Amino acid sequence: MQIEMSRRKFLQGTVAMSVVGGTTISATNLFASNDTHDKKLTITTKTGVAKEVKNIATLCEMCVNKCAAIARVEDGVVTKLDPNPMFPKSKNMLCPRGNAGIQALYDPDRLKYPLIRVGEKGEGKFKRVSWEEAYEAILNGTDKFPGVAKILDEEQDNRSTFLFCAGEGMAEHTFKTFFSAFGSANWLNHSSICLQTVASAYGVTLGAYPQADLDNAEYIIMAGANRAEAIVTPDTMDAFKRTKGRGAKLICIDPRFTNTAAKADKWLAINPGTDLAFVLALTYVVLTEELYDKVYVGENFNGFEEYKKSVIDNQYTPEWAEKITGIQAEDIYQIARDFMAHAPKAVYYPGRRSTFSNNDFQLRRAMAIFQGLGGGIDTKGGLIFGKRLELGVHEGLEPIYARAEARAVDSSKSQKGHSGYADCAVVTDGGSWIGWRNRFLEDRMPYKVRGMFCYKHNPMMNMPNTKKTAQMLKKMELVVAIDTMPSDTVMYADVVLPECTYLERTDPVNTFSGVEPAIAQRNKVIAPMFETKPVIDIMRGLTEKISKPLFEISKKHDEDLQDELANLGEEEIVGEDGNVTKTAATMTKEEREAEVYAEFDLTKPFKHSQEEINAHMVESVYGKEAVEALNKNGVFYPNMDKFYKALSVNEYQYYPEKEKSYSVNGGKPKTPSQKVECNLANLEKKGVDPMPIWKDEYAFSVPGGKFKLLTGRHAQFTQSGTANNIVLRDLMHENYIWINKRVAKERGIAFGDKVEVSSKTGSVTIKAYPTEKIAPNQVFFIHGFGEESEALTWAYKNGGNDNAVIEDIIEPVYGAASMHETNVEIRKV
Amino acid sequence: MARYGMALDYKNCINCKACEVACKEENGILMGADKHRIWVGVKEIEGEYPFLSIVSSSFEPSQCQHCDDAPCQEVCPTNATYYDENGVVRVNADKCILCSYCMNACPYDARYVDDRTMTVDKCNFCSDTRLARGETTTACQNTCPTKVRTFGDLDDPNSEISELLRTREHFSLKSHLGTKPKLFYLT
Numbered sequence A: 001m002q003i004e005m006s007r008r009k010f011l012q013g014t015v016a017m018s019v020v021g022g023t024t025i026s027a028t029n030l031f032a033s034n035d036t037h038d039k040k041l042t043i044t045t046k047t048g049v050a051k052e053v054k055n056i057a058t059l060c061e062m063c064v065n066k067c068a069a070i071a072r073v074e075d076g077v078v079t080k081l082d083p084n085p086m087f088p089k090s091k092n093m094l095c096p097r098g099n100a101g102i103q104a105l106y107d108p109d110r111l112k113y114p115l116i117r118v119g120e121k122g123e124g125k126f127k128r129v130s131w132e133e134a135y136e137a138i139l140n141g142t143d144k145f146p147g148v149a150k151i152l153d154e155e156q157d158n159r160s161t162f163l164f165c166a167g168e169g170m171a172e173h174t175f176k177t178f179f180s181a182f183g184s185a186n187w188l189n190h191s192s193i194c195l196q197t198v199a200s201a202y203g204v205t206l207g208a209y210p211q212a213d214l215d216n217a218e219y220i221i222m223a224g225a226n227r228a229e230a231i232v233t234p235d236t237m238d239a240f241k242r243t244k245g246r247g248a249k250l251i252c253i254d255p256r257f258t259n260t261a262a263k264a265d266k267w268l269a270i271n272p273g274t275d276l277a278f279v280l281a282l283t284y285v286v287l288t289e290e291l292y293d294k295v296y297v298g299e300n301f302n303g304f305e306e307y308k309k310s311v312i313d314n315q316y317t318p319e320w321a322e323k324i325t326g327i328q329a330e331d332i333y334q335i336a337r338d339f340m341a342h343a344p345k346a347v348y349y350p351g352r353r354s355t356f357s358n359n360d361f362q363l364r365r366a367m368a369i370f371q372g373l374g375g376g377i378d379t380k381g382g383l384i385f386g387k388r389l390e391l392g393v394h395e396g397l398e399p400i401y402a403r404a405e406a407r408a409v410d411s412s413k414s415q416k417g418h419s420g421y422a423d424c425a426v427v428t429d430g431g432s433w434i435g436w437r438n439r440f441l442e443d444r445m446p447y448k449v450r451g452m453f454c455y456k457h458n459p460m461m462n463m464p465n466t467k468k469t470a471q472m473l474k475k476m477e478l479v480v481a482i483d484t485m486p487s488d489t490v491m492y493a494d495v496v497l498p499e500c501t502y503l504e505r506t507d508p509v510n511t512f513s514g515v516e517p518a519i520a521q522r523n524k525v526i527a528p529m530f531e532t533k534p535v536i537d538i539m540r541g542l543t544e545k546i547s548k549p550l551f552e553i554s555k556k557h558d559e560d561l562q563d564e565l566a567n568l569g570e571e572e573i574v575g576e577d578g579n580v581t582k583t584a585a586t587m588t589k590e591e592r593e594a595e596v597y598a599e600f601d602l603t604k605p606f607k608h609s610q611e612e613i614n615a616h617m618v619e620s621v622y623g624k625e626a627v628e629a630l631n632k633n634g635v636f637y638p639n640m641d642k643f644y645k646a647l648s649v650n651e652y653q654y655y656p657e658k659e660k661s662y663s664v665n666g667g668k669p670k671t672p673s674q675k676v677e678c679n680l681a682n683l684e685k686k687g688v689d690p691m692p693i694w695k696d697e698y699a700f701s702v703p704g705g706k707f708k709l710l711t712g713r714h715a716q717f718t719q720s721g722t723a724n725n726i727v728l729r730d731l732m733h734e735n736y737i738w739i740n741k742r743v744a745k746e747r748g749i750a751f752g753d754k755v756e757v758s759s760k761t762g763s764v765t766i767k768a769y770p771t772e773k774i775a776p777n778q779v780f781f782i783h784g785f786g787e788e789s790e791a792l793t794w795a796y797k798n799g800g801n802d803n804a805v806i807e808d809i810i811e812p813v814y815g816a817a818s819m820h821e822t823n824v825e826i827r828k829v
Numbered sequence B: 001m002a003r004y005g006m007a008l009d010y011k012n013c014i015n016c017k018a019c020e021v022a023c024k025e026e027n028g029i030l031m032g033a034d035k036h037r038i039w040v041g042v043k044e045i046e047g048e049y050p051f052l053s054i055v056s057s058s059f060e061p062s063q064c065q066h067c068d069d070a071p072c073q074e075v076c077p078t079n080a081t082y083y084d085e086n087g088v089v090r091v092n093a094d095k096c097i098l099c100s101y102c103m104n105a106c107p108y109d110a111r112y113v114d115d116r117t118m119t120v121d122k123c124n125f126c127s128d129t130r131l132a133r134g135e136t137t138t139a140c141q142n143t144c145p146t147k148v149r150t151f152g153d154l155d156d157p158n159s160e161i162s163e164l165l166r167t168r169e170h171f172s173l174k175s176h177l178g179t180k181p182k183l184f185y186l187t
Ligand code: SF4
Pocket: A060, A061, A062, A063, A064, A065, A066, A067, A090, A093, A094, A095, A096, A097, A098, A099, A231, A233
């Protein structure tokens, strides 16, 4: 009652104005919610009211960037996360998600105890158990599901009958150590639904996936990357301090008018999936007008003449590209000339999460070659490789299991004609997630895969065609999920092991290469809450339980192992006459078994605490002081005490200019030949174009009445991982679908109206945001919303899940998921 | 004793809203779009796709302007709104009777009602949190990825903010109203 005059009233007026009237500056945020403060009024804690205060240096894990943070702990409660300015990668900032990390720690929906499934698979009915009971269920199953022992015994110790998958993170390494020791060949991670094609294309063309020196570049083409919203450190900070006529000219190429476009000097709307034609036309201009750095190309290119001939003979002119891309020819001429005028201090930004279309690999190759034409490689203001500070090693364990099969691929070349495998040309370490899942569902596996271990990974939300993922998880006989939150994937698990959040654990120390390299360590801020544990402790407990029983299964089925055990230390001695004599056994059976078991002892890599392992890895190279520095500051690099200083409240020096590692390879690419590889004959053998060329099938088209569905990221959310974060949700209550304003009007769709978006794969209902920032034949909404797990109070059925609609189209080279190849229909509901 | 102000290199702003979250976490602010001390103003873009006006879409980070001649302070019947020793415009919750005159008087829409105390609240330059424990800057300044903000003492000629205001062109919002804001937008 008393709040009659509250600000809410004024603001509602303002919101309406900014949508309808169009020009008023809105003091509030269109997408934020007014209906919050549900029951609990206070979510955040005011700082500075405690008796005991501690500040602990840690690293953020709200996204992949690992920014350095200082946690303020008051009477044992984390009340604030502040940026730790000592880390050159993150400089002195925390983004909104980094600030909201406290809510990940105190999220009431967190997984708190180990759980075992008691209901039907996917139903989300679990019972709370002890850690011992959970490990026992993994080993020996329950009446609802089989354990590892039964499955491995039935599959005669084929370790690859288990799939291991993990999301990106500092402790992914720990889980991968378990995977290696376990002996499976089936590993899948986020790369084929993220940066696989861009990393690989730059890898084969320039020898590494480079960083961009946006601190010194004078001219930046950012195409299909949205650094104002999809924050990458230090790129986001470096770039936008210098745009808008302050040192760096930014050309943004994107089908949507993003926040990056808002900060650019020029935004060019491009037809989705046609960037390759744009780059080829830039290349055409540079080659025909001879604008490229002839000395650099002469010394550092392989296959230049063939590529030049291909680009010119194919007539990839700006006029040709205009028809395909929608970008005017004169703009293409201008950009090509301007880029080369600024080169080598010019960057064609490589991008990251990126497989948007089927030609993505060739696009990234063309971008890398174009960059090379200006000589901006391994040099200040261009693309850089950066220096890396080496760390000591922590030994893993890689036993040889004779019965373990190789990775489950389908090598029948029937489907895509001449490519290397049925679903893609090249199979890499990260694998093709959707390819693997679909093969598994279609029984195109060379052997049975029956169980999976899933660490901090959410296949239900993270890859196209959610229905198929649900089928896959149902078909898996044993699913073990390790996570902090009851995600949609966790709902399908048989055993759930609760990990503590990043603020409750020390993670493997890591090295961050760059112009200003550093080593950084995530330090435990508070003790794990409830019964949660860091993954290294989970691995220790689990391996102590399963190591010996699994060894017994190997003994039963593995003939090599049986031979090894039978040999009690006899040696065969071949005499000069060729006669063979045997020495006597030097060991008892028990001694021999102990010796052999040591090679198979899964507990070995997890014997020490993470703190001890880190100390060892650092001290062996940089000494005790470095260990202490990391524990205290979270960051270390040689000479930090001399180099690091505050220059102003906003600027820090990490290295003096002459100590910066702009160039580590003499300005050359890092390929084995030390040259930019334009023409890759070995790819041709696998059915992949050896040079980037345009094909008619790449052209953009949308059937009348339909829309191309685009997806992307946002500064306030990190995929599904932050969907239940109440403070972030406060900034954007749910995701909205962007639809062109004029089209929306025609169809009678207003802001906030519910629309159904449907494709061949499925449909979602989501609220509309009519805007001119998108083309009439395209729609967009951000990824990570629309969870189906009822255990997520705020994320449950909140907004729409893009992957319920996106078709599972496999990019042909690495089997990545092509995210922007789906057409949808829109209907007001 | 100081006279605190803030300079905003607003062209750096990418509308990430880190400042909004930092403020809420530092100062224990309520959730809700209408419960914030700090925000980023955004204009609806002008033009039709693909002919859009980039300049029409700038981001304008804002909060209480800490006016030297604050209309909110003038109208407050109980003197709940006052200038503290550092020139920061503050609200004494114990004296606030929620007449909400100040909310109407403020030309910058900087004030809102805290439903817990049923009093008016707004940015106070983190005076009772960070500054009170001896820190030299605000939560929003500290966290900003692109370093939009510089906080400091306008009376100290050697402070960074004084230096910035001497060397860079700047403007204030609604300066014609004569409120004399202490938030300065650098051009
Ligand atoms: S970018 Fe944001 S979420 Fe990502 S690590 Fe840095 S602060 Fe955390």
